[in-house]
Amino acid sequence: MPRDHHRPVHFTDAEFAAIKGGEDPALVNRVAHETANALLHRVRQDPDPAVVERLVTYTDVHGIEAVAELWARVGAHTLPGALWRIYLMRTVIRQNPDEIAYLFTRGTERIGTIDQAVAGAEQPTGPAEILTLADSILHGLYTGDFAVALDRGAAFCRLAAAGATSVADDSDLTAEERASVLTVRAFRLAELAEDLSAAAALWRRDALD
Incomplete structure (x- = not known):
């Protein structure tokens, strides 16, 4: 969890070159953690709506x-790793909101858990609602309960994974290639859900750094 002693982080051209080239894993790790902590601490202390909106839509521009360069190469159960996975989740949703909304809805029909309530998507969930959900979860990282936002992301991923598995099973005999693609997607979404749930638990123990 961000600590009060974090200050804005500045790096030399050589340091950024090392990050980009992946030449120094220790430096990549340090920069990822320091930027994530500094950014989150600063925004959550003073959550200016305009700043939060720019952060939520940063990858659209x-x-x-740009986010992967900083945070994608560190462990999943870290602060930068958790931030990266929420941005990645939002990108996946925005790339194909129609299909993702369908998989999400299929997942809610397939498994009877509290995940639908935890995710917090409007019902019925179409493309517009799934896009709103993605933005709402990312907003929550900066302005709400950080662990709850991660749990919402995890719940969404579990439901979408269940939906992808269900559709893959239906397509197995008639569209083998599509079934294979959906099976891989289901695995990745399920893995993402596990990582986000673990990060949420660590945050609640003040152990997500």
């Missing part, structure tokens, strides 16, 4: 690669 600069691409997911």
Whole structure:
């Protein structure tokens, strides 16, 4: 969890070159943790709506690669790793909201858990509602209960994974290639859900750094 002693982080050109080239894993790890802690601490202390909105839509302007460059190469159960996974989840949703909404809805029909309530998507859940959900979860990281936002992301991923598995099973005999793609997607979404749940638990123990 961000601590009060964090200050804005500044890096030399050489340090950024090392990060980009992946030449120094220790430096990549340090920069990822320091930028994530500094950013989150600063925004959560003073959650200016305009600043939060720019952060939520940052990848729409600069691409997911800009976030990946900083945070994608560290462990899943870390603060930068958790932030990266929520941004990645939002990008996946925005790339194909129609299909993701369908998989999410299929998942809610397939498994009877509290995940639908935890995720907090409006019902019925179409493309517009699933896009709103993605933004709402990311907003929650900066302005709400951080662990709850991670839990919402995990719940969404579990339901979408269940939906992808269900559709893959239906397609197995008639559309083998689509079934294979959906099976891989289900696995990745399920893995993402596990990582986000673990990060939420660590945050609640003040152990997500």
